[in-house]
Amino acid sequence: MKRRTFLKAAGITSSAALFSACVPKEAREAFLQKDFRSLSKDEVAGIIKRLEAQYTQKFGKPFSVSAKEPIPETSFGYALDISRCIGCRKCVYGCVKENNQSRDPQIHYIQVLELEKEKGIDFMHADMYYDRDEVPHEGHFYLPVACQQCKNPPCVKACPVGATWTEPDGIVVVDYDWCIGCRTCMAACPYDARQFNWGKPHLPSEEANPTTHFLGNRPRDKGVVEKCTFCIQRVREGRYPECVEVCPVGARKFGNLLEEGSEIRYILENKRVVILKEELNTQPKFYYFYGT
């Protein structure tokens, strides 16, 4: 045996021994965890068990992490009635509560833009920091923007490690354990829909939502990107996303694009619909419409 080969082998063996001896089993498993799409069902079940125990201990209440697969023959679409939205931001905070976003540093999936009626949809003059005593403010309308769940998503193409992808039901998801935090996807997204955990997420135990999905609202760590998943933990159970149910004016509509007669199909067939930044060929499945 050559001296070099011996040293290589010795180095590898001793570091492996050190790794298995000094690092606790759970941390070792987490370190060696593969990306979500390469995992077998058994491996997923094992990871979920570990995560549930971890979250339950951290937040002091029983957590469930689902890895429920897409419902067959489903492609989700979303529609928002621009003529109805009053800019109350109830959706923004409903989303934060449901999806366990960090409260501080603050992370919001939905940005509600205030626009001038005279200018129309003109992002140059949009204001997401409006602070009014009452809404809707005269001469203005509101345009909430979150992930557009594009059919041709630039974020997915941009990710160098394949940590984000489109699920068969059309939801663009992130594997928080595989994300390296390079934020290339954020630069690629023309809708500013992706948020980065710059700091350690702060989620008070009493506010944590314990019903979670692996690819959705399970608690995140510092240094990963997150985004709207149409509330994957809800919609794969047949429920409406939280923002749909929390909107006081009923401006938000959701359903299966493949289902004839569904609310979303009715809108696409009967209303005037616009998509944002159509010229970029992102092909959003988030449609804005004029209900009146």
Add this chain to the structure above:
Amino acid sequence: MKRFGSKSRPILQGLAILLFSILLLTGYQAVAFNGILQQTKTGEQVDIQVPPPPLSEDYYPCTMCHADMEVNLERRELVEFHDDIVLKHDEENRWCMDCHDANNRDMLHTASGQLISFEESYKLCGQCHGPKLRDWKAGIHGRRTGKWNGRKEYLLCAHCHDPHSPEYQKMKPEPPPKKPGKIK
């Protein structure tokens, strides 16, 4: 207050509370729509539910008071009762009895005179607001909760729009997001 003696008032109040409790206890069970709403294009039966109409316990059932009162169809300013109602709903052309039934106070009536219950008040609204009624039935106008692939709950028009003054009320928005510079 003049209309009832001091003895009859507690009885009436008791009756109102009793009726309201019955409404509360039974009301949230399915207020089923008849036929039209329950079949989708694909022929699937959809079980759509609405909560009971937002009736004030102080006033409903209307016959509590109106049963013993003489019907006065004259258009006038209400002073003794219901003076808190501000009619801002085509008020130049319309008045109470265009929707409320003079002979059966616990019911509404359409332009044709057909009596309808408060649970079906959407039919009354739909006489003028046809396209809205169509959108509402399709689940496009108004809030829906429940399941996108199953049981859904609707609200009645009157849950969001005061029928006497239906314009949606302005509200205080939730606080704006923190500007990036302020995030630690």
